[in-house]
Amino acid sequence: MNGIIIIDKPLGRTSHDMVYVMRKMTGIKKVGHTGTLDPEATGVLPVCIGSATKVADMLTLSDKCYRAEFVLGMTTDTQDADGEVLTECEVTCSEDEIRQAIMSFVGEIEQIPPMYSAIKQNGKKLYELARKGIEVERKSRKVTINSIDILEINGERVTIDVSCSKGTYIRTLCEDIGMKLHVGAYMNTLRRTKTGPFTIEESHTLKEIETLKNNGELEKIIIPVDRMFEEYPKIKLNPKQVKSVTNGVQMTYSGKEGQSYRVYDEKNKFLCISKITDGKLKLEKSFWN
Numbered sequence: 001m002n003g004i005i006i007i008d009k010p011l012g013r014t015s016h017d018m019v020y021v022m023r024k025m026t027g028i029k030k031v032g033h034t035g036t037l038d039p040e041a042t043g044v045l046p047v048c049i050g051s052a053t054k055v056a057d058m059l060t061l062s063d064k065c066y067r068a069e070f071v072l073g074m075t076t077d078t079q080d081a082d083g084e085v086l087t088e089c090e091v092t093c094s095e096d097e098i099r100q101a102i103m104s105f106v107g108e109i110e111q112i113p114p115m116y117s118a119i120k121q122n123g124k125k126l127y128e129l130a131r132k133g134i135e136v137e138r139k140s141r142k143v144t145i146n147s148i149d150i151l152e153i154n155g156e157r158v159t160i161d162v163s164c165s166k167g168t169y170i171r172t173l174c175e176d177i178g179m180k181l182h183v184g185a186y187m188n189t190l191r192r193t194k195t196g197p198f199t200i201e202e203s204h205t206l207k208e209i210e211t212l213k214n215n216g217e218l219e220k221i222i223i224p225v226d227r228m229f230e231e232y233p234k235i236k237l238n239p240k241q242v243k244s245v246t247n248g249v250q251m252t253y254s255g256k257e258g259q260s261y262r263v264y265d266e267k268n269k270f271l272c273i274s275k276i277t278d279g280k281l282k283l284e285k286s287f288w289n
Contacts, residue, residue: 001026002050002287003222008203009037009045009192021206022047025213034059034195035166040082043192044203051287052225059228062196063146065163068187070174072098072156075184079114079171083186091156093181098153101180102160105173106148110140114172143168157188197227225287226262226270234262237271245271245281246288253281260284 007018015033023031032053034046043066048056073091076083093101146163162170171187178185193200204212204221212218235255237245242265244251255261255276263271263281272286 001028001219001222002289003052003224004046004048004055004198004227005209005222006198006203007045007047007209008200008205009042010206011042012039014039015045018045018047022049025209025218032056035064037192038190040080041190041192043190044195044198044200045192046195046198048225049222051289054285054287055225055228059196059198061166063163063165064168064192065161065194066170067151067159067161067191067193068170068174069157069159069189070177070185070187072158072178072181072185073183074186075175075178076186079169079175080187081189087184089183091181091183093183095153097181098158099150101177102148102150102158104180105177106145108142108144111143111169111172111176112140114169141167145173161193163194197230198223224270229260229262229273232260232262232273234264236264236266236268238266242266242271245274245283246286248283250277250280250282252279255281 005022007022009015009018015036019031019033023029026049028049030050030053032048034048034056037043037045046059048054048059071081072093073089074085075087076085078084144165145168146165147161148163149161150158151161152159162168162173164170164173170190174185174187191200202223209218209221212221235253241251245263253276257276257279260273260275261281263274265271269288271288273284274281275284276282
């Protein structure tokens with residue numbers, strides 16, 4: 001069994017919990033998730049099985065989309081609803097001011113990672129230090145907010161859809177918006193709606209996955225790994241060419257220089273991603289067993 005299952009991660013469970021569940025369901029040890037989704041967040045978590053684990057790093061690097069609700073007028077030590085309250089103040093800013101503050105974060109921005117994060121500093125995860133009451137200086141880093149759609153402003157509660165680059169902390173974005181308005185904010189809820197090409201519409205709850213497993217129908221929801229590379233042109237090789245490619249030979253091939261291709265055998269079995277370099281088909285990532 002090789003491919004990707006899109007889990008709608010439930011509230012309160014870790015990304016590693018989902019890996020454990022899928023290992024147990026499939027009986028396959030080679031299972032990996034594609035970037036941590038915090039326990040208090042829900043939504044799209046692609047889980048790679050078998051040879052599909054080779055694309056896990058690519059999904060981790062892909063852009064993400066989130067729906068978040070944040071509350072103005074209060075900050076917490078974790079930047080979300082689970083933390084201890086640090087500050088409170090009255091919210092007097094207008095709806096127009098809130099909109100302007102939110103939209104000012106679209107584009108490339110500097111973000112300081114939160115203490116409650118899995119980023120390592122001097123070999124220690126920041127959240128481990130934070131739980132001991134230790135706060136350390138963190139370097140800001142550049143992230144990109146592709147777009148923000150403001151869905152609702154209901155008093156102090158604001159709901160937004162965010163498209164962003166990897167490494168973006170939405171709770172930090174929420175707090176930063178609050179700070180720009182001089183009232184503070186914390187993230188109340190977070191749901192990931194898309195990662196790479198995979199959307200919430202094609203995700204499945206653990207209950208749905210378990211039912212399919214019990215009915216022997218789990219294969220129905222496994223997405224083939226070549227779905228990740230739909231933007232690349234497809235080529236088919238004859239048996240002699242397949243032998244060359246799988247033996248690591250860079251064979252001459254008439255194609256566009258610098259172009260990556262999805263490579264298949266005559267029976268339409270996906271083999272690898274290869275790139276035309278100096279007129280030869282050079283292997284980038286293999287998926288044959």
